[in-house]
Amino acid sequence: SGRRGRDQDNAAVDENNPVIQCFREYATILDAKHDKYERIVKIGRDITIESKRIIFLLHTIDPRQVKNNVRKVCEEAKERLEAIFRNHFINIAKELKDQDPYQYSRAYTNGMQEFIEAYTFYEYSCGQDISNWESIQKKLTYETTLQETPTVARSMKEQGGMEVVSSDGGLETSAIPTTAPNNAEQPLKMACLLNPQDFVLGLGDLSGEIMRTCVNSLGSGNSESCFQHCRFMQELYKGFLSVTAIRSRDFSHKMITLRQSLLKSENVCYNVTVRGGEAAKWGTTEDAAGALFQLQLSKDDDDEGRYLPIGR
């Protein structure tokens, strides 16, 4: 790269020097690690984008129309979520095979959180109970079938090849033959680790979507469902409050946002109760508090990237 221009002119590196030989080896190891990290980051970014789009899709659910809409949207969302398991997470799982997943968990934590948000929002919007992370983790655990083994074996060989350069071929004999028979006999298990913390942070993001749903259903005159949404968010908030032993700055951040979303939906329910559904719809836009409330809503849209699906 560019900043290395200077070393290339005095390229009089003594290859016989044992220090240089050691560092050549370290360089291969570091490069392999960084490359893997970058590949996972890339997959994670794709997951983020698709998850945001699915969330946007789920917001188009409108129960006023014929029931068709709900079922159609749910089916499409489900299909697209399954596709993320099939096409994206499996690739992360491949990358994480035989690795310590925690070493790379930061590479896909954003994608995972966004995905959890989309997945739980799908479940919520389509009337199912929210999954626990264990059941999602199960879906993130793959057993490679015979058809898939060639690709796995190839990527393993690439990896092995890098390491073989450094150690005197000892790896080659140990790594490849031991895995190859395994492929034939029993399916290989690989998994994309779902960190429970990512799951809970994803649930925190879910609150923002529910708040939006709550406000939307007020707008569309479906004011009874506002109370349901609101109750769910209270439940969620209670859950977040019960968490004590966490060492995460993100978590307290999410907590503040969750509280704001909760207050907004409670305010919606309050207006419905006091003025009745139709009046509340006008009320929230006209009085001063309502205007401020609308302003905050539009500000919140930025970070969700709904109108700019490519996002940060």
Place this chain on the structure above:
Amino acid sequence: MQNNVKSIFDSFNDYLVKEQELRTEIRDIVRDIDQAAKEAAIVLQIIHSSMADVPAACAKARTIFDTCREGYGKLATLIPAGQYYRYHDHWHYMTQRIVFLIALTIYLEKGFLVNRETAAEILGLTIDQQHGFHLDIEDYLVGILQLASELSRYAVNSVILGDYEKPLMISKFVADLNSGFRLLNLKNDSLRKRFDALKYDVKKIEEIVYDISIRGLRAEGAPVTTAPVPTAEPAAEQAKQT
């Protein structure tokens, strides 16, 4: 509807409590190892004030590394397979420092750079994460960078103690290290930041070599094998001036 929110958070809290308990255990062990490492660091300080006591200090440090090794053995049994990096933050500073102490000891004894494999062996670790508790490569490299800083101080003090040959050896050694590190493609992370400080250590040691050379304090037969860097730099400077 949605009665399971509470159960989700209950199991999340269970998960956190279990993790917390393990972290407490880890912290206790890490504290013990750290304490031992501190002793080794104190013992090795003698190199800055007395040449004669260096071999004894190295021997003492070696016995302390055995204590560290026991501690790492305990850590290794505590950490579940495949979760090394989940708890890595508890021991990575400490490991960097111990690698530095090992590298210093071996440099003082034998005059060469300990490689990652040997350093891992001294601590009873592996170098391959698939074979168990291992020595992270970046921890090793940061430890080596700390060695360079200590050696620049050692160079100053060996001059004070009347040894004019040491700085030349150190200069050669650190120049090798420097060219080694230049082979790495470093990301913009903590290792990179630490590496950026290496040039100041190199410069410091070169200045000492310069001071010695210009006053003819070097022993007569000393070979003129200072690294290409010090000769290249003044040349570039001259070129700029003309």
